[in-house]
Amino acid sequence: MVAQEEFTVDLNKPLVFQVGHLGERYQEWVHQPIVSKEGPIFFGNDVLEFLTRTKWYAVPLIWLPVVCWLLTTSLRMGHSLSDVALMASLGIFIWTLAEYILHRFLFHINTTSYWANTAHYLLHGCHHKHPMDGLRLVFPPAATAILCIPFWNLISLFTTPSTTPAVFGGGLLGYVMYDCTHYYLHHGQPLYNPAKHLKKYHLNHHFRIQNKGFGITSSLWDIICGTLPPEISAKKG
Incomplete structure (x- = not known):
């Protein structure tokens, strides 16, 4: 009986609907990075392909005005500036924990089935396979907007109607800081700490020990x- 030939990903063709066929070999494949600024093709459809690409500056440009609106909402509802600053700081702290949990337990989940591999590649695997792809390093705004809904609902469970906007605004600010920092760690050349340390720390996660160092x-x-x-x-x- 002739053994079936193992599936091989063709890097010159759209990748998203190929990677699932790797099955149990997907995790090994996706953690062998290709260090090139040339991004891969995700989809054959131009619209879908466009939606996967995001300039880094879109993140602060879109979300910082939302952060300002959220913070001023709590101010208008009667809280002092110092109270809002404290609530925003709590939101940033909550984001640091969310950043760690998402990166460790969701972005690095082990997958083997076709659709799980495909979803993982879209969510985070593509970043490990092509870590220098600058157009797929930050979250697309549409995806962020969708994720804002469960985060808002979660924060509203332990906050009041007037404090929820400021705490959530702080969390959103934490996200903006995270995505901009993440981009800079890949494409910037920091000369001084703490940025220099963080770059070494994060590249260590990509190229040396990928199951450690989940903080960004x-x-x-x-x-x-x-x-x-x-x-x-x-x-x-």
């Missing part, structure tokens, strides 16, 4: 949860 804007939750890369753990010791 800081290593706080990696320290707390025990997911610091070994050499960094040694330095901390």
Whole structure:
């Protein structure tokens, strides 16, 4: 009986509907990065392809005005400037935890089935396969808008109607800081700490130990949860 030939991804063709066929070999394939600024083709459809590409500056341009509106909403509802600043700081802190949880437990989930592989590639796998693709490094605004709904509902569970906007606004500001920082760590050349340290820390996650170092804007939750890369753990010791 002749063994069936293993599926091979053709990098010159649209990738999204190919990668699922890798099955159990997908995780190994997606964590072997191709270091090139040339982004891959995702879809044969031009509209879908366009929707997957986002300039980094779209993130602050679109979301910072929303942050300002949310913070001023809590101000208009009777809270002082210092109260709003405190609530926004809480929102940023909550975002740092969300950033860690999403990156560790969702973005790095192990998948083997066709549709799970496909979804993972769209969500985060493409970034590990093509880490220097500048047009697919930040979240598309439409995807962010959809994700805002469950985050708003979650925050509203433990806040009041007048504090929810400021806390959520702080979380959204944390997201903007995260996405801009993430882009800079890949495409900037920081000369001084903490940016220089963060770049080394994040590239270590991409090219050396991909199951450690899930923090982007800081290593706080990696320290707390025990997911610091070994050499960094040694330095901390």
